[in-house]
Amino acid sequence: MKTLKIIKIGGNIIDDSQALGSFLSEFSKLEGSKVLVHGGGKLATQLAHKMNVPVKMNEGRRITDSDTLDIITMVYAGKINKNIVAQLQVNDCNAIGFSGADGNTIVSEKRPTQPIDYGFVGDVKQVNTKTLEVLLNHNITPVFCAITHDENGQLLNTNADTIASELAIGFAKHYKTELYYCFEKNGVLKDINDDDSVVENINTKTYQNLINEGIIADGMLPKLNNCFYAINNDVNKVCIGKPSMLFETNSLYTTIEK
């Protein structure tokens, strides 16, 4: 089986045009098939403020009313996605931007309104990789924003980490898939103030210990849950760290194991 890298980048890269430019240049040089998944960064919130649309969050997750859905569709699928694609073309990486509606690649269902009504937020139900595999075979790199659809015409805001793990799982039937979550730290840290204190490997057993010790908490919990979800569903390799984990041989990062 061929190897496929699924790489997710978040707001810390997207909000910094220089960091984004250098990431995309390095990303373009990666050999083999690859898929990029990007989050939204601060742009959606900035646009909401400009448009006087109230920003409502619950535990770091955006509550997505109809106006907010329009905003994230414009920002994620429009401005961010198309600018990333245009920059990849500069680096001779032939890319096509995707939402889950494009090619019917990611089908989700609107999250139940209890206990919290998140509005137009979707939980992934099905991933269709056939069209994407055709493109990968033609050396084209899909670039996903964090928007899915419900097959009834409704776009839905979907967590970008989840999109990355679901894509990795979806591709695992036909590829040896590797999932990389890029963020602002070198991985899971024993001491949050020491970027060298990386926990290099975490498995199901040590994960529970790290939670009990309070080393993994807050925003890291859903991220790690996505990692374990992937590694327990036929994804071959799951790593968290800075983008350098992809480009430099001696960089520190956390590998998730079964």
Added chain:
Amino acid sequence: MKTLKIIKIGGNIIDDSQALGSFLSEFSKLEGSKVLVHGGGKLATQLAHKMNVPVKMNEGRRITDSDTLDIITMVYAGKINKNIVAQLQVNDCNAIGFSGADGNTIVSEKRPTQPIDYGFVGDVKQVNTKTLEVLLNHNITPVFCAITHDENGQLLNTNADTIASELAIGFAKHYKTELYYCFEKNGVLKDINDDDSVVENINTKTYQNLINEGIIADGMLPKLNNCFYAINNDVNKVCIGKPSMLFETNSLYTTIEK
């Protein structure tokens, strides 16, 4: 050679959600390969007003500064394009949204700043249909918004009628291409107040007469120029009229001939 229909829809359909819905339902039923090109309608201007970005036009063409480029990228490639794609999926038409940057399909160059500086507006330089043909062969319908790129990372606002004609010409090597411009009238009208007074055929010679008589003027001139540009560059069939020209056998429309 297989037949390929390139269909362009404009603001009159995009701004009317009911008309858009019924158009997309009929479009989905069209047999054979097809490409949809959509304009922007009034949404970009509405968003510019909300964001306090001045709207500057010259002879009906948008002067596109950096803020305006962001707005049209968000509206055309984001909100409009993704909602059209999601609605086509409802109708079992498997679609993928494109800007010219996606798949490096439409390369343009920034228009010279003399005599008028239109800002980030691009004139089409090259169309690459290879990736699109792969998708068409897999029964996938590309949906183009009116944004291109210059291969140096710059997105550029590009006239949607021009994108449609350039795509039709680009595909003409490998397909028998048919280009349909849908707008609010039944075609070129002898009497602008009588929607039945359609000029059914126009060729290069009668075109000049219609201009001299003042029957073709203003906004119809660039549209007709795009039509003749296409028919004189190996496009097999070029028509202007209401969308019904595609779906109903007895509807009136104007056919452009060499």
